[in-house]
Amino acid sequence: MEKLKATGLSKKEIVEAYRMIKLGRVLDERLWQLTRIGKSSFIISGQGSEVGQVAMALPFQHKEDMFLPYYRDMVASMIWGMSTKDILLGSLGKQEDPSSHGRQMPNHYGSVEHNIVSFGSTVTTQYPLATGVAYSAILNEKDYVTLVTTGEGSAAEGDFHEALNFAGIKKLPIVFVVENNEYAISTPVEDEFSGKKLADHALAYHIKGDRIDGRDFAATYLAFKEAADYARSGKGPVLIELMVDRMTAHSSDDDQSIYRSDDELKALRDNDVIPVFEKQLIEEGYLTEKELDDILKEVTDEVNQATDEAEQSPDPDVSELYKHVYAHTEGGR
Amino acid sequence: MKELTYLEAINQAIDEEMARDKGVVVFGEDVGGDKGGVFGATKGLAAKYGDRRVFNTPIAEAEIAGLATGLGLMGHHAIAEFQFADYILPAVNQILSETTRMRYRTGGDWTAPVVFRTPYGAGVRGGLYHSQATDKIFLGQPGLRVVTPSTVYDAKGMLKSAIRSEDPVLFYEHKRLYRMIKAEIPEEEYLVPIDKAHVIREGEDLTVISYGLTLQYVLKSVADLAETEGIDAEVIDLRSLYPLDKETLIKSASKTGKVLLVTEDNLESNVMSEVAATIAESALFDLDAPITRLAAPNTPTVAYAANLEKEFLVSEEKVRQAILDLAQF
Ligand SMILES: Cc1ncc(C[n+]2csc(CCOP(=O)(O)OP(=O)(O)O)c2C)c(N)n1
Numbered sequence: 001m002e003k004l005k006a007t008g009l010s011k012k013e014i015v016e017a018y019r020m021i022k023l024g025r026v027l028d029e030r031l032w033q034l035t036r037i038g039k040s041s042f043i044i045s046g047q048g049s050e051v052g053q054v055a056m057a058l059p060f061q062h063k064e065d066m067f068l069p070y071y072r073d074m075v076a077s078m079i080w081g082m083s084t085k086d087i088l089l090g091s092l093g094k095q096e097d098p099s100s101h102g103r104q105m106p107n108h109y110g111s112v113e114h115n116i117v118s119f120g121s122t123v124t125t126q127y128p129l130a131t132g133v134a135y136s137a138i139l140n141e142k143d144y145v146t147l148v149t150t151g152e153g154s155a156a157e158g159d160f161h162e163a164l165n166f167a168g169i170k171k172l173p174i175v176f177v178v179e180n181n182e183y184a185i186s187t188p189v190e191d192e193f194s195g196k197k198l199a200d201h202a203l204a205y206h207i208k209g210d211r212i213d214g215r216d217f218a219a220t221y222l223a224f225k226e227a228a229d230y231a232r233s234g235k236g237p238v239l240i241e242l243m244v245d246r247m248t249a250h251s252s253d254d255d256q257s258i259y260r261s262d263d264e265l266k267a268l269r270d271n272d273v274i275p276v277f278e279k280q281l282i283e284e285g286y287l288t289e290k291e292l293d294d295i296l297k298e299v300t301d302e303v304n305q306a307t308d309e310a311e312q313s314p315d316p317d318v319s320e321l322y323k324h325v326y327a328h329t330e331g332g333r
Numbered sequence: 334m335k336e337l338t339y340l341e342a343i344n345q346a347i348d349e350e351m352a353r354d355k356g357v358v359v360f361g362e363d364v365g366g367d368k369g370g371v372f373g374a375t376k377g378l379a380a381k382y383g384d385r386r387v388f389n390t391p392i393a394e395a396e397i398a399g400l401a402t403g404l405g406l407m408g409h410h411a412i413a414e415f416q417f418a419d420y421i422l423p424a425v426n427q428i429l430s431e432t433t434r435m436r437y438r439t440g441g442d443w444t445a446p447v448v449f450r451t452p453y454g455a456g457v458r459g460g461l462y463h464s465q466a467t468d469k470i471f472l473g474q475p476g477l478r479v480v481t482p483s484t485v486y487d488a489k490g491m492l493k494s495a496i497r498s499e500d501p502v503l504f505y506e507h508k509r510l511y512r513m514i515k516a517e518i519p520e521e522e523y524l525v526p527i528d529k530a531h532v533i534r535e536g537e538d539l540t541v542i543s544y545g546l547t548l549q550y551v552l553k554s555v556a557d558l559a560e561t562e563g564i565d566a567e568v569i570d571l572r573s574l575y576p577l578d579k580e581t582l583i584k585s586a587s588k589t590g591k592v593l594l595v596t597e598d599n600l601e602s603n604v605m606s607e608v609a610a611t612i613a614e615s616a617l618f619d620l621d622a623p624i625t626r627l628a629a630p631n632t633p634t635v636a637y638a639a640n641l642e643k644e645f646l647v648s649e650e651k652v653r654q655a656i657l658d659l660a661q662f
């Protein structure tokens with residue numbers, strides 16, 4: 001594991017990164033609770049990829065750079081600017097939900113205010129979209145970078161190939177990410193693509209590609225810092241295969257004990273990336289046990305308060321159903 | 334006033350809008366460079382506006398659609414060409430799942446104002462895959478506009494409106510009309526709305542609704558039958574295939590009481606099915622005859638052999654006969 005010092009981040013920045021990781025976990029658990037008691041109807045969770053997500057998102061310029069996430073990227077979207085309450089508003093389908101104003105299922109993040117392009121459920125359509133977003137930087141002679149993610153199973157879609165091919169031709173300032181958790185719902189990775197490393201797909205498009213261990217905060221941070229700098233300096237696209245865990249079932253509609261053995265599930269829990277990261281933080285002198293407890297309390301309070309606020313937030317008025325169909329339809333602009 | 338073809342009108346519309354708005358970009362297969370598209374619709378534009386704003390794409394229709402949509406998200410007005418309407422099919426997912434739904438699914442926060450241009454239509458010996466009108470796939474998809482100009486004047490004015498529209502527009506151009514029709518159009522700037530049907534000829538005896546190549550047959554037959562048979566037909570150019578300009582259609586049907594719907598598409602489940610339902614729903618008791626449809630047979634699409642193609646297509650004679658029959662009903 002790369003030492004955290006190698007990131008060049010200050011102690012304060014590392015502690016804040018950890019706080020977001022922990023917040024992500026506690027918030028995610030809250031979304032499961034809300035689903036179980038029927039206040040939300042769905043969750044598709046990023047548990048197991050929080051360390052990788054935060055380390056991926058941190059090196060970007062969130063005020064200028066564009067992000068096209070996929071459904072597991074809750075914490076990454078929060079690094080880009082979404083709040084705890086924003087996430088809860090989406091889960092509860094409220095009017096103030098910045099992702100879709102109660103129109104899309106939970107975990108379909110988007111925020112025009114924070115440069116996060118709306119995600120639809122159809123996997124990997126965001127890849128071609130992201131090439132358009134990235135091409136606008138070239139047209140406008142600006143140096144913003146576009147980050148786009150998908151899952152490793154979804155990288156089998158034709159949209160993946162078409163987007164990488166085009167990005168290679170135009171040397172787009174874009175970082176493509178495949179979060180590889182080795183499952184697409186129940187389908188294991190060996191049924192998804194041949195070869196060992198998805199990062200090798202980059203070779204076919206003559207773009208830079210790398211496989212990174214998303215459990216290693218410092219290594220992930222450094223890889224994405226390099227990728228963002230590379231893309232920003234006009235050298236072209238980068239493909240990063242980010243190795244992560246999927247701790248939970250695919251979604252609240254799935255039961256992973258059907259296709260993952262007890263041993264495998266136990267090993268997953270025993271190697272939970274967050275306690276592993278906490279151990280590193282203590283060993284490298286960033287935080288004490290006591291400080292970890294304080295942070296847990298702090299983020300739990302934040303989630304509790306945001307839950308109360310989000311629950312009190314109004315549902316969409318039924319008239320909202322008819323708005324924003326066309327530019328001239330009511331609510332259009 | 335200069336006489337232009339339908340194709341030249343398309344080229345002029347893009348040229349003028351690119352000059353007016355630096356955010357307009359144009360791309361597609363063979364669209365850039367000296368070629369300017371397989372039909373030449375974008376000829377000369379790369380030289381004039383540079384290869385950043387006018388460029389070739391790889392043969393990747395989903396990418397073309399996604400690229401255009403992504404640019405739309407960032408405030409650009411992209412004009413993406415699909416080389417033939419038949420080859421829009423690989424992009425259906427992008428167009429419907431992303432472009433069409435973007436405004437709605439974000440409550441208006443993100444919008445994708447894109448023009449997808451594509452040559453469609455039969456009568457060029459194009460066989461199955463260079464003849465189709467694929468518009469029916471995109472009809473009834475709220476959020477998307479599907480339009481087609483059927484005159485030189487409209488080709489220019491509607492395309493300019495489409496480029497300025499904040500909605501995604503699928504812009505079908507009839508490839509047979511590209512060089513077949515010519516007209517003098519104003520030199521000064523004008524726009525034609527993309528959401529209104531056009532009553533081209535007013536009449537009292539019956540209403541004929543059409544668009545595209547078959548509209549040419551309708552106009553000729555109606556002019557001829559007015560002289561020879563004294564039939565006074567009203568002719569409506571649909572212009573917008575979705576959403577329909579219901580008001581104009583219902584008003585005319587109520588007035589004349591007889592309606593003939595003409596399309597080169599297969600008879601069933603085409604745009605005219607919805608026109609028929611609309612009229613039946615709102616003007617049934619004003620009708621003096623059943624709504625009549627004239628269309629291609631329910632075979633998959635056009636066949637290549639000259640006699641097979643002829644058999645498939647709606648022709649001027651078939652249109653003329655259908656008008657006569659309805660007038661005499
Ligand atoms: C085009 C499309 N096909 C199928 C689905 C259903 N689906 C949703 S997620 C998923 C699995 C995706 O797996 P992967 O890409 O590995 O991402 P992960 O969920 O593991 O993060 C499938 C099949 C979909 N949403 N879109």
Ligand SMILES: [Mg+2]
Nearest residue numbers: 151181183184
């Ligand atoms: Mg996966």
